[in-house]
Structure formats: structure tokens, C-alpha cells
Amino acid sequence: MNREARKSLVALSVVLSLLFVTGAGVQRAYAASYRQGSSGDTVSVIQDKLSRWGYYDGPVDGIYGTATVDAVKYFQRSNGLTADGVCGPATLKALGLESQSGSAGAQKGDGDFALLARVISAEARGEPYTGQVAVGAVILNRIEHPSFPNTISGVVFEPGAFSCMDDGQFDQPVADSAYQAAQDALNGVDPTGGAIYYFNPVTATSKWIWSRPLITVIGSHRFCS
Secondary structure (H helix, E strand, O other): HHHHHHHHHHHHHHHHHHHHHHOOOOOOOOOOOOOOOOEEEHHHOOOOOOHHHOOOOOHHHHHHHOHHHHHHHHHHHHHHOOOOOOOOOHHHHOOOOOOOOOOOOOOOOHHHHHHHHHHEEEHHHOOHHHHHHHHHHHHHHHOOOOOOEEEHHHHOOOOOOOOOOHHHHOOOOOOHHHHHHHHHHHHHOOOOOOOOOOEEEOOOOHHHHHHEEEEEEEEOOOEEE
16 A cells, blocks of 8 residues: 555544543543453553553554453553453553543544654643644654554554653643644645654664664754665
């Protein structure tokens, strides 16, 4: 599937997600519960959290299988919750997957759009708006590059790809500007000129990243090919 076709499909999912959120309030970004047989990006987020907290050692694949059930039960037992292996409201809250207003996940949509916005917010919080769009563009550029996974969730959850997965920023509330930045990136805006890497030269610890050819500098980040 080429990028234009993928953008069209993701854009459709964005519209549907926003309709659900801004409608009568029946639909929410996170379902009432996730259990064996569930799948999708929210399941990937659950798996990633459990993995980073030492409860899960399986693949972050967005599939709620028996290994995920066992990990959820382990997490529930450790946190005084009913160990049924189901991520209901109480377990989602304990995992930090609830909105600031207190309703589980009343965020602006689920799926690729919400995931992209969350990573933009986590990686580029405090950066100029163009820098936020640029981070989203890098994620989408990686989808088209043969060296990376070909989905947003695959790129985001690739081990070691983004520092926000390790420093807690991924779990913070999503900035409103990140949603617009995600939409602009999905619409094809790319301030980086095709970059597939970026880093902050002040905090970067990898010597290898400095070997990547520089394309542009936006805010605190260097964007590279």
C-alpha cells in the first residue's frame, strides 16, 4: 500500500474516531474493558506498560492472548485488584489509561491517530509547533522506509526507538497541539524533508546517531537521513 492510500485510510479512521468522541458520548477512546481476543493499539499500549514495569515479557503485538492475560493477572494481584485477566476500568486506571477528567480514556480517539499524537506530545513537548509536526513526519517516513516496520504502532513500539517509552513521557497527558500536529503530518506536511531520525544534541548519548547526515534543525532537534 502506498503512502497516499495509507493516509486516506488513516484519515478515515481519524474522522470516525472524532465523530465517536464528539458525539453523544456513547463511544470513548478506550473501551470499557479489554480481554482475551481483543486487539489493536490500545492493547499494544497495555502490553508496553506491563513490559516496562516487569509484568510481561512477550511481544508488543496488539493481540490480547494468553500471555497478556497472565501478565494482567500478575499486575492485578500486585496492585490489590481482582485477578481476572481483564483490563476493566479499575485496571485501566491503575495502568494510567484514563482521562484527566476521570473517565477511562476520554481522549481524542483511539488507534493510529491517537497513538501518533501521544508520541508527538511525549517526544516534542515544549518544542515549536513545526517541531511537533516534524516528529510525526519522521514516524510516517519510517513506515515508508524498508528498515522500519510498516505501521505506526510497529514503528512506535519498536524496541529502543523512542526515549519517551523509557523516561515516562509516553504516559503523560497529550498536549492539544499534538493532535493538530498529528493531523498535519498525516496530511503530508513534512518540515524535515524526509528525515527518518532525529535527536537532541544536548541529551543524546549515542555516538552512532551523530553519524547520520543532517537534513535540518528544528527547535532542539536535529533531523537526519
